[in-house]
Amino acid sequence: MLTIGKLGEAAGVKVPTIRYYEQIGLLPEAERSSGNQRLYSRKALERLAFIRHARDLGFSLEAIRDLLSLSDKPDQSCAAADAIAKAQLAEVESRLARLTALKSELERMVVQCAGGKIADCRVIEVLGDHSLCSADHRHPEPEPN
Amino acid sequence: MLTIGKLGEAAGVKVPTIRYYEQIGLLPEAERSSGNQRLYSRKALERLAFIRHARDLGFSLEAIRDLLSLSDKPDQSCAAADAIAKAQLAEVESRLARLTALKSELERMVVQCAGGKIADCRVIEVLGDHSLCSADHRHPEPEPN
DNA sequence: CTTGAAGCTATAGTTGCTAGAGACATTAGG
């Protein structure tokens, strides 16, 4: 059995994050020691590692919740899991497209500025006027990574 | 003079967002009509459009705050503005690199799954074991777009 | 003049954590 600190170390997850996952029901309530400290089994470590890896791949906690509950039913079809992964891939691809457009706009701005006064700064100028942009960089959906 | 609704429409920004920007001091306190409703000038529209465009390009509100205060000093050197833009470009490039790695991992997962039961699902399997991944997709910094 | 849209304030919720306070538990050294 691992303490929460050891578990976090083993899985590469910070201690408060583990408690947070438990709080939102992504991890089951941990066993407790006689002194009320959380104790984790090898299974718990696997589950946390799964979560961590899925987070690293950009899945939302909601998606991970679904993936975990699917992985608990080994006899079911994996179509649902595949669909979640495909949706995540599509999400990543759309962000990639957007970021690529942003990158070229930012590059243009930076390259075009001759570096004088603010009054002549191409960066400020472009920010004030989207018609100076070459691409259609709209602002649809957010989300990190 | 524009009402907040017209301003939002003209700039492509939702009304509550405008009020939020005022609240955090990104927009100055608006003039008020006799009935206490906000009224905006053409200048205010330009400022909001600047904010909107910078947001679209992924700048943080903090960065935008700095860019706005720079743009109010036309005689200063634009080095600071250029630096902010370069930092944003670097940020975008690093996210792009990360997302590209994610994309190929996700593609691999999705392609490799033969589509049977969960027990044999490659998606579930890979999520449980990063050593099945080909690339080093770590989880450094977040932030949207 | 009445009605419905638009505006007002204030508060709480979103996602995925992170940081702090103050109290208890465990462990290593002396």
Added chain:
DNA sequence: CCTAATGTCTCTAGCAACTATAGCTTCAAG
């Protein structure tokens, strides 16, 4: 065995950048 350091406990609040809700007031059209 005692103590000090570290680890863990709960609870609360905070981060970005909004979005949504409730319960008002004001405005504009018919």
